[in-house]
Amino acid sequence: MTAYKRPVSVLVVVHTPDLQVLLLERASHAGYWQSVTGSQEAGEALADTALRELAEETGISAPPGDLHDWQMSNRYEIFAEWRHRYAPGVVHNTEHVFSLQVAAGQAVVIAPDEHLDYCWLPWHEAAEKCFSWSNRDALLMLPERVSLAQR
Structure with a gap:
């Protein structure tokens, strides 16, 4: 029996206090x-x-209390080329947004089977570089979200 992916996912925006954002190249x-x-x-x-995904993809371990749940989700159509990973007839995914603030200079160890490279960019440059609209929109909201979390 094929183990299909669930059409429920997370997006974790990793950033420094000065809003440098970690991006991964697929x-x-x-x-x-x-x-x-x-x-x-x-x-x-x-x-x-x-x-789990944070640790698997970046080598970054964080205590649960450091993770910020935005209480926000996005529903989007799964790219046709990736639909084979899901049960027949599944065409949409619901993505839940989180963020994690890390210290500048945080070590990153990418999973080579998932990513080719990584970079740290200012939040607005990172937003321009993302291929996903939901990721871009989350990055554009980052300054406001960080400000709210600090209140």
């Missing part, structure tokens, strides 16, 4: 840059998905 699509993303596994809480 191994399967050179030139496609994104924040940390990944699908929820059965029985897994969304925050646990975010922390």
